[in-house]
Amino acid sequence: MANDLKVMGDMTLPGGKFDNIRISGELELNGDTVVENDVKVSGNCQVNGDLKTNGLKISGRCVVEGNLESGETNLSGHLKAKGDISGKSMSVSGIARIGGKANVDLLTIFGEFSTSGDCNSEEIKAKGVVKIGGMLNAGKIELKLYYTSTIKEIGGGSVIIKRGGESAIGRMFKSLFVGSDYFSGKVECDLIEGDSVYLEYVKAPIVRGSNVKIGPGCEIGVVEYTGEFYADPDSKVDKEVKV
Amino acid sequence: MEKEMISKKELLELTGISYGQLYRWKRKNLIPEEWFVKRSSFTGQETFFPKEKILARIEKIIGMKEDLSLADLAEVFSPDVSQIRFSRIGILERNIVSEYTLNFYEEINGWAEEYDFQSLLNAFVLHKLLSSGDVNLEEARSICKLLKEAFEKSSETSWTIYVTRKLGVASVFAIETNSKPLFEESVKITVKLELSSCVEELKIILS
Numbered sequence: 179m180a181n182d183l184k185v186m187g188d189m190t191l192p193g194g195k196f197d198n199i200r201i202s203g204e205l206e207l208n209g210d211t212v213v214e215n216d217v218k219v220s221g222n223c224q225v226n227g228d229l230k231t232n233g234l235k236i237s238g239r240c241v242v243e244g245n246l247e248s249g250e251t252n253l254s255g256h257l258k259a260k261g262d263i264s265g266k267s268m269s270v271s272g273i274a275r276i277g278g279k280a281n282v283d284l285l286t287i288f289g290e291f292s293t294s295g296d297c298n299s300e301e302i303k304a305k306g307v308v309k310i311g312g313m314l315n316a317g318k319i320e321l322k323l324y325y326t327s328t329i330k331e332i333g334g335g336s337v338i339i340k341r342g343g344e345s346a347i348g349r350m351f352k353s354l355f356v357g358s359d360y361f362s363g364k365v366e367c368d369l370i371e372g373d374s375v376y377l378e379y380v381k382a383p384i385v386r387g388s389n390v391k392i393g394p395g396c397e398i399g400v401v402e403y404t405g406e407f408y409a410d411p412d413s414k415v416d417k418e419v420k421v
Numbered sequence: 422m423e424k425e426m427i428s429k430k431e432l433l434e435l436t437g438i439s440y441g442q443l444y445r446w447k448r449k450n451l452i453p454e455e456w457f458v459k460r461s462s463f464t465g466q467e468t469f470f471p472k473e474k475i476l477a478r479i480e481k482i483i484g485m486k487e488d489l490s491l492a493d494l495a496e497v498f499s500p501d502v503s504q505i506r507f508s509r510i511g512i513l514e515r516n517i518v519s520e521y522t523l524n525f526y527e528e529i530n531g532w533a534e535e536y537d538f539q540s541l542l543n544a545f546v547l548h549k550l551l552s553s554g555d556v557n558l559e560e561a562r563s564i565c566k567l568l569k570e571a572f573e574k575s576s577e578t579s580w581t582i583y584v585t586r587k588l589g590v591a592s593v594f595a596i597e598t599n600s601k602p603l604f605e606e607s608v609k610i611t612v613k614l615e616l617s618s619c620v621e622e623l624k625i626i627l628s
Contacts, residue, residue: 373441387440
């Protein structure tokens with residue numbers, strides 16, 4: 179017999195093992211929780227411990243005090259994990275704040291995504307604000323960012339960073355952040371290394387790659403490349419070296 | 422005893438691998454995070470690797486790439502060993518350790534029908550050292566006992582075994598791999614064996 183937990187309204191329970199969890203309301207789980215199938219939240223879910231599940235679908239808010247291990251995560255709303263997150267895929271439409279590191283194969287972000295540690299992915303596609311305290315290590319990186327984005331280091335195969343546009347959605351983001359240079363600031367990185375690199379409105383002291391293309395609005399210290407190099411006349415590159 | 426280091430730049434040039442490959446292998450734990458050593462240099466921050474280790478590892482990855490998936494490779498290089506048991510007969514049949522070594526090990530630890538990975542590793546290390554003639558029987562006995570104790574304290578990959586000799590008296594040490602012990606000048610180091618490489622070797626033999 180399936181051990182399904184269905185919550186309508188408010189409930190506080192100890193953690194434990196479940197087959198499915200369905201919340202329409204508020205659920206607080208006090209303890210590590212393992213879910214064989216899916217967790218579906220329409221409302222509020224707080225896990226005071228680690229959460230391990232096959233699938234996590236959030237329409238609302240989910241807070242995990244420990245680590246989150248979820249095969250497939252679909253977030254429409256707010257996710258906060260104080261520890262690390264790992265999984266096959268995560269799609270964020272809203273805000274995801276991770277206290278530790280993120281190891282998610284396929285990461286799709288529309289909104290805000292932040293980690294204090296490293297972020298490892300096979301593919302990351304983001305539109306919005308990305309803040310990564312450690313290194314972003316991914317095979318394919320495609321970012322359309324707004325200026326409060328900071329990524330300490332980037333390493334990977336194909337790296338594309340562009341500026342988010344002044345679309346209606348962009349203006350919506352702007353209203354959430356104070357500061358008029360939301361659309362005119364630059365993404366800051368300490369180091370970017372990749373096979374093919376294309377950057378727009380990025381400020382970085384060192385960029386290394388096989389083929390490096392510096393688009394408009396960049397402030398780069400040194401570019402070291404082995405193949406081809408191009409810099410938009412609008413950008414500033416202090417030094418370029420073919421190695 | 423600083424090991425020779427190689428910069429990331431030199432490494433890519435020397436091996437012909439790309440940034441994408443290097444970072445993918447790092448993601449898949451084929452190259453341990455600890456090997457990425459950041460140092461300040463003339464151009465700012467640069468990353469260095471232990472030269473011998475990284476070159477050997479990259480050679481192995483490239484060599485094995487055709488036969489194994491990245492996940493399989495990670496299994497071979499990962500420090501985690503699962504609950505496998507090896508039969509005594511199987512060990513001898515596959516020539517993992519010699520019968521002599523196994524008997525020697527059993528003199529100290531008792532006969533066993535089955536071996537877990539750590540006991541097998543212990544015997545494997547003895548086999549290596551005895552065959553090479555680097556240690557005598559007395560030293561081998563000390564190493565065997567010390568290894569057993571070391572494994573109880575922490576995983577097999579964090580240790581390096583040193584055998585030293587001073588004025589004809591030998592001593593055996595198990596020191597955490599990332600430490601840099603300083604010995605007196607009059608002390609001769611006859612054996613310095615990193616267990617992590619023995620683990621790798623053993624895993625490859627077993628696979």
